[in-house]
Every structure is written in structure tokens, then in C-alpha cells.
Amino acid sequence: MTTAKEYIQASFEGVKARNSHEKEFLQAVEELFNTLEPVFEVHPEYITENILARIVEPERVISFRIPWTDKDGNVQVNRGYRVQFNSAVGPYKGGLRFHPTVTQSILKFLGFEQIFKNVLTGLPIGGGKGGSDFDPKGKTDAEIMRFCQSFMTELQKHIGPSLDVPAGDIGVGGREIGYMYGQYKRIRQFDAGVLTGKPLGFGGSLIRPEATGYGLVYFTDNMLQANGKSFNEQTVLISGSGNVAQYAVQKATELGAKVISVSDSNGYIIDETGIDFDLLCDVKNNRRARLTEYAAEKATATYHEGSVWEYDGHVDIALPCATQNEIDGEKAARLVKNGVYCVAEGANMPSNLDAINTYKENDVLYGLAKAANAGGVAVSALEMSQNSQRLSWTAEEVDNRLKDIMANIFNTAKETAEKYDLGKDYLAGANIAAFEQVADAMIAQGLV
Numbered sequence: 001m002t003t004a005k006e007y008i009q010a011s012f013e014g015v016k017a018r019n020s021h022e023k024e025f026l027q028a029v030e031e032l033f034n035t036l037e038p039v040f041e042v043h044p045e046y047i048t049e050n051i052l053a054r055i056v057e058p059e060r061v062i063s064f065r066i067p068w069t070d071k072d073g074n075v076q077v078n079r080g081y082r083v084q085f086n087s088a089v090g091p092y093k094g095g096l097r098f099h100p101t102v103t104q105s106i107l108k109f110l111g112f113e114q115i116f117k118n119v120l121t122g123l124p125i126g127g128g129k130g131g132s133d134f135d136p137k138g139k140t141d142a143e144i145m146r147f148c149q150s151f152m153t154e155l156q157k158h159i160g161p162s163l164d165v166p167a168g169d170i171g172v173g174g175r176e177i178g179y180m181y182g183q184y185k186r187i188r189q190f191d192a193g194v195l196t197g198k199p200l201g202f203g204g205s206l207i208r209p210e211a212t213g214y215g216l217v218y219f220t221d222n223m224l225q226a227n228g229k230s231f232n233e234q235t236v237l238i239s240g241s242g243n244v245a246q247y248a249v250q251k252a253t254e255l256g257a258k259v260i261s262v263s264d265s266n267g268y269i270i271d272e273t274g275i276d277f278d279l280l281c282d283v284k285n286n287r288r289a290r291l292t293e294y295a296a297e298k299a300t301a302t303y304h305e306g307s308v309w310e311y312d313g314h315v316d317i318a319l320p321c322a323t324q325n326e327i328d329g330e331k332a333a334r335l336v337k338n339g340v341y342c343v344a345e346g347a348n349m350p351s352n353l354d355a356i357n358t359y360k361e362n363d364v365l366y367g368l369a370k371a372a373n374a375g376g377v378a379v380s381a382l383e384m385s386q387n388s389q390r391l392s393w394t395a396e397e398v399d400n401r402l403k404d405i406m407a408n409i410f411n412t413a414k415e416t417a418e419k420y421d422l423g424k425d426y427l428a429g430a431n432i433a434a435f436e437q438v439a440d441a442m443i444a445q446g447l448v
């Protein structure tokens with residue numbers, strides 16, 4: 001009889017053989033598979049159902065051409081994608097990323113993680129992800145609008161409120177969602193529920209912009225409290241300076257932490273007096289400027305080129321909120337040397353496998369992305385509910401629901417880790433709980 005370990009290993013070899021050039025996707029699969037052995041020992045039917053081979057294969061990958069004209073009248077062409085990964089639990093749900101590094105591998109890793117993240121929220125949503133290798137940096141508003149319209153002209157054929165509901169991600173905020181929604185409406189019809197992350201004036205939800213950053217801090221606070229700690233008077237390092245980072249700065253500061261950094265793809269700011277949330281938002285959102293402008297205006301801030309994870313002073317808590325693989329084994333070891341006892345991920349897959357092993361070896365409390373950053377998609381699902389009921393809930397109501405959802409996710413990870421005798425391995429706890437739910441739903445629906 002095949003053992004759990006043999007089955008998982010053979011399955012991973014199969015995934016590698018079929019997707020050898022998709023390194024980010026393979027990394028996300030390996031991270032999940034590494035934690036699943038105890039489940040297969042308890043559920044031998046998962047082996048006979050060959051669930052791993054099924055779960056790693058997207059239901060559908062759509063790839064398309066996006067022609068548009070730039071401000072000088074030149075014709076440009078980008079590539080667009082939508083990965084509809086798994087609808088066992090509900091309609092595909094997941095963001096759109098516009099960034100020059102976008103490839104099918106990146107979107108498959110994001111779509112794969114999204115399946116399990118979405119199920120952890122307890123809301124009925126499946127997993128998907130999409131985007132384009134378009135670079136919004138330095139583009140005029142009119143260029144962004146023409147690109148978004150062209151992107152949606154194709155994407156609208158494949159989405160719908162009960163089928164697939166995209167949202168934002170890197171490079172896609174309220175402005176881009178607004179332009180895409182406008183185009184969807186011209187081609188199809190008014191249907192607020194087809195996209196989430198909409199501006200407030202036409203179907204957006206209060207607290208959606210804040211949701212991923214706030215949710216990350218709520219999750220981390222639950223993890224800290226369960227271990228006799230809190231954010232109060234802790235020194236916190238945050239990477240990124242976009243949507244997730246900004247609201248993580250605000251909420252962690254509100255809970256008494258001193259957040260000393262933010263970063264972008266060129267460099268980082270250290271501000272020992274604490275990052276100024278209002279100035280940060282003004283620089284990034286209103287002026288759409290670089291962080292050097294923040295440093296120029298804040299006397300206590302210094303700007304450094306390179307990665308924020310090269311910072312070499314005392315830190316208690318790290319919240320990576322920029323992008324995948326920002327922390328490798330060496331950077332994780334530096335964090336541990338500098339006092340970090342807790343890492344929670346606002347970004348998707350910001351820690352590589354070496355970094356995760358370093359956290360584990362040093363008993364660092366680790367909040368994996370799938371669990372810690374699920375607040376964004378959770379409030380997106382609440383936006384879908386409000387749209388279908390034609391209602392707008394108050395900020396307080398949405399925030400309270402978000403707090404409950406993040407507390408439930410942490411408790412699920414904790415209780416599942418305890419059930420399987422895995423101590424404080426919240427990574428394994430969250431992975432196992434989410435995997436079991438998706439696997440059971442797929443099996444109950446027959447051979448899907």
C-alpha cells in the first residue's frame with residue numbers, strides 16, 4: 001500500500017514534471033504539500049481519490065491579447081490572464097495584478113494559494129487570480145483607462161457575479177477597478193457584484209481598502225495574545241508602501257506599536273519616531289510619488305537603497321507587505337538575530353522555503369499569508385453580499401465582521417495544529433484545515 005509520504009512525494013514529482021518552468025507555482029505547491037502528511041494518514045480516501053493531482057490543476061487558464069495606445073499614439077500590446085483555479089466552494093474569487101513581472105507561474109501560485117485562503121474565511125468563495133504584465137508606473141490616467149478598458153473588453157466574457165468576481169492586487173486599486181467596471185457595464189449591463197474593491201460611490205464597501213492591512217494586524221494580534229504578548233510598545237518592521245502596508249502601519253500604530261519602516265522596489269525608509277500614516281498616504285496615494293519624497297519632508301526619516309530586510313537594528317515583529325520571496329533564509333536569520341519573535345505576512349508568499357524553515361527552527365510565531373492576509377478577500381465577499389442585497393453596511397459593522405473572521409481564522413489554525421499534535425505550527429494548522437475543506441467539497445461533488 002502507498003504510504004502518505006510516498007503519495008505526497010510522487011504527487012509533487014508529477015507536478016514538477018508537468019510545470020517545470022513555473023517556479024513560483026512549484027514553490028507554493030511544495031509549501032502546502034510539506035504540511036499535509038498527517039492529513040493523509042487520517043484520510044486514506046484522499047489517496048484513492050488522487051486528490052493532489054486534481055487540486056493542483058486549474059479548472060481553466062485563460063490567456064489573451066491586450067492592445068492599447070499610449071500617450072504618443074503608439075500601439076502597445078500586453079498579455080492578460082485569468083486563472084480560474086477551483087470552484088468547489090463557490091465562484092472564483094481573487095485579485096488582478098498589473099506588474100511587469102506577471103507570468104502564468106506567478107498567477108498560478110497566487111490562484112492556488114487563493115483557494116485555501118478563501119476557504120479559511122468561512123465564506124462561500126472559490127479561488128482564482130488574474131492580471132497582466134502591464135506596468136502602471138509612470139503612465140498617465142488616460143493610458144491607464146485605455147489599458148483597463150481593453151483588458152476588460154476580453155475579460156468580461158469570462159466573469160460574472162455568480163461565476164468569477166475579480167478584485168485588486170498589486171497595481172490595481174480603486175482607480176483601475178473603476179475603469180474596468182465602467183467598461184464591463186458598457187458591454188454587459190449594470191451588475192455591481194461583478195468586481196469588488198469598487199469605490200464607495202458605486203457599490204464599494206466601507207473598510208475594503210483597509211481590510212487586508214487591518215486584517216493582518218487583527219490576525220497577528222490574536223496570535224500574539226494567544227502567546228501572552230501584544231503589539232504594545234513593540235518595534236515593527238513593515239515592507240511595501242502600497243495598500244496593504246499603509247493600513248497595516250495605521251492599525252499596528254493604533255494598537256501601540258512603533259512601526260519604523262516602509263519600503264518600495266527601490267529602497268526603504270527608517271523612521272525611529274514611527275511612520276507618519278497621513279504623510280505616507282499623501283505621498284503614495286495623492287501625489288503617486290516615491291518614498292524619497294517622504295524622507296525629504298520628515299526630519300526623523302532616513303532613506304536607504306536596497307531591501308528593508310537588510311536593516312540591522314532591534315526589531316520585535318516583522319510584517320512583510322510588498323511581494324513574493326522578499327525574505328530568504330539569510331534575511332530571516334538576520335531578523336531572528338535582531339530580536340524578531342513574530343512574522344506575519346500581508347504579502348503573498350513573501351517568505352521563501354528557507355525563510356520558513358528558519359522561523360520554525362527558531363520558534364518564531366509565524367502567520368502565513370493564506371491565513372494572515374485573508375482580510376481583503378473576506379471583505380470583498382462582504383461587498384458581494386451587500387451588492388446582492390442592495391445594502392451598505394456601516395464601517396463599524398464591516399470592521400466587526402472582519403475582526404471576527406480574522407479571530408476565527410487564527411483559532412482554526414491553532415486548533416487544527418493542536419488536533420494534529422503540531423504545537424504552534426500555525427502554518428500546518430491553517431494549511432490542513434483549508435485543504436480538508438476543499439478536498440471534501442471536491443470529493444462530494446464527484447470526479448471534478
Ligand code: NDP
Binds near residue numbers: 171265
Ligand atoms: P500595491 O500595488 O498597493 O503596493 C505594492 C507595494 O509593494 C509597493 O510599495 C511596491 O513598490 C512594492 N513592490 C511591488 N513589487 C515589488 C518588488 N518586486 N520588490 C519590492 N517591492 C515591491 O499592492 P498591495 O499593497 O495591494 O499588495 C501588496 C502585497 O499584498 C502583494 O503580495 C499582494 O498580492 C498582497 N495582497 C494584497 C491584497 C489586497 O487586498 N490588496 C490582499 C491580499 C494580499 P513599488 O511602488 O516600487 O512597485
